[in-house]
Amino acid sequence: MKQLRGPALLLLLAILGIGATLWLQQATAPRIEAEQRALQAHRLLDLLPAGSYDNQPLDQPLPVAEVQLGNSRLLDGYLATRAGQPSAVLLRSQVNGYAGPIELLIAIDSHGRLLGSKTLSQDETPGLGARIGEHPNSWLQGFSGKSRNDPGDSAWALKKDNGQFDQIAGATITSRAVISALHDALRYFDEHRPQLLPGEPHE
Template structure:
């Protein structure tokens, strides 16, 4: 076999290999994407009781108006429904902590009560503000059941700031940022309730 024939053979083999790889990747890409969506869904939706919705909330993103709030920014929202009726809203919020951005997922029921809060991303000091990333998180659980006005505006602060909440030990700035972001989200929900829950809710 001369050199030219060898080169042609190698090129053909390489082309077949590349083509086969492309076809395999193309065939399994939807499966991989579906698996990733399922993982993401479980990670995000574990704030909601499993029997409280029967839709796929992450497939129903909400358009958020005026998403730059007093102490945070709302990145996206989702609506959970059961039997066609809204049951909860999930708001992804970003606020500035001590060492950088903190992304929170905040679940609110249709009456404006907080169902739960979960940290999705943070870069706070390990062992101090970084504790915000632990799941389940006993400090974040304290806020469950609260609403925009329960406590009142002045109560949505640390005890050292004459508010109602303890801080994460050694993490004053992180604690303040999270408290303010949660209150922002509850206030936003209250002011945009109809837009967020939709028009299908029976009065």
């Protein structure tokens, strides 16, 4: 009988340990999920001006997943609203840079103006194109306030290509790719306003 008592005690302790671990996982899962969602929200929503929205944009996805544009691809998007009216859209875009895909987050207000953009992921050359991943990014900030037609289509290019914009030093291909992705997103917004801004009055 004493020989059985030791293994039985170990088995009981193992069961209790497993039970405690499972209970702890169940108890902490909602908090962990909430913290992960808060981190994601901060990462994706910091392009929107404070007070410009009062909803939870991540709970209002837009029907833009895997939309192929002229030079880039939309991965997904979200709608920001204030007092029930659309105030901005967030579009996650992917474009091919020099060393691989560049993933961008692009915020556009309800009038079609660029609120801001930032790089979510990239594999560009360190010290050159990889500077696109810096945040805040003064080069990307230079596009804020622009729209599909401001400047005109032909001006959405580098100065060396007879356009309006400077490039990141030593990163021509990266710069071209990002400019084309921003223009693609603004063009898509302009051409799909009714779908992107539901409930907004349109002429």
